[in-house]
Amino acid sequence: MLFWRRRHPIGDQELSAYVDGELPSAARARLEEHVEACAACREALEELRALRGALRELPQAAAPRSFALREADVRPPLAPRPVAALGRAGPLLGGVTAAALVAFGALVGVDVGVLGTESSQGASDSVASAPEESQPAASRGQEPQETPPPELDELAPLAGGLETNEAYGDTEKALDEAPDIGVNRSSPDGAAPPAGATTPECPDCPDAAFTTGPAPALTPECLPTTLCVGDALRVNPGGLSPGEPPPGEPLPLAPTPAAAQADAAGEVEVVMEAEEDGGRTPLRVAEGATAALALVAASSLALVWWRRRA
């Protein structure tokens, strides 16, 4: 076929169009001139004509019945049902629906947006409140410093070798709590700084301890040092300024259980707030689900309307 075509300036398509009388005169003249000299094209032309003639002689089938429409067939488009019966109001209603949809979407969007910013605000709140939170904590922590006497007083006896069990036990309690607090709230990177933070600051403790008491008694007392760790961690609980080891934060010389507990209370507050914050999530989910439901309902309504119209 390709060979045939290459040798022939006339293709099947021209021959086919020619038998239909659909070739422009110039092309027709060229074809006729070629066919005069080309037996193959003459044959092809003959076959095409024969085929066309045979196809045209295929009997026309008569319709087996009348396809005339009855009133019943066409009642739907003529006397359309409710939606179409709205007639000119249809598009109007559609517009109203669309407008309502848009308004609803905007409302939901704004709502979600507000919630979103709220939540991010909540986050920044907690960021902000971290300092705030730690501020009181710090002040609380400072309190002992500001009012060193009681602390020192407390320590003094300890350091003085008067190993009051309560004190030690309390310290232990505080210790127990401190890591808890720290671990609870600080991520690994939050845990790192304290180590660094503690080292330089710890000398304070021994210092204090050293100044206050003899070495043997110190060993247990040095534990407060670890408490310092706990304290350092406690600033992190805000957890939100992890890379910010509280250098300025005055480490309580020996945070008392009371202080630790206060801190713990702060922690709890933070935690509670976090929980509260988390509590909004289901609300948002519900709202989102409602919005999605409403959207689906509205779009299916619109679809129904559109199909009725079509």
Next chain:
Amino acid sequence: MNTPLDEQELVDRSRRGDLEAFNCLVIAYQDRVYNLCLRMLGSPQAAEDAAQETFLSAYRSVGRMRGPNVRSWLLRIAANASIDELRRRRRQPQLSLEVATPGNEPERPLEVPDPAEGPERLALHGELREALQVELLRLPPDQRLAVILCDLEGLSYEEIAASIGRSIGTVKSRISRGRSRLREALRAQPELFGELIRHTE
């Protein structure tokens, strides 16, 4: 047959919901519409359904009808209805037992009685006619439609292009390819092919 003017008036009245006027158009064209559907689908039952669907949808869309040519408008709707039916069959092969696909066509896909067939028309034997009808149904639908509109309905290339919404070049190419296939298919049956050639001589 109505003159174009009458047709236009019938169309206008149909647009105003005059069912009687529309049914005049139905009566005038139902044979052609049914025939096109039958040639496209190969099954009288499917053709009947497609023809009815054609007129229903024509009535619904008469308001949107453009151009003065009712025939190509109706044939286009019929072609679309037929092609929709073919697509439906392809999607649901279990319903396509009637379809004449290569190697899987009914024994006698079309037995179109020709009331006008007198002794003088017997030159083209029933056998050749049947073979043509079978081969026509084996063509790809787009080529089949083009050949039917051209050779069976006698539409010009321009009318066909308007009917199927394609360019004249596409129409020309589809008709040519369809005819080439038919020719090759008949060549494979020498006695029929000989008869075809003799028939025209």
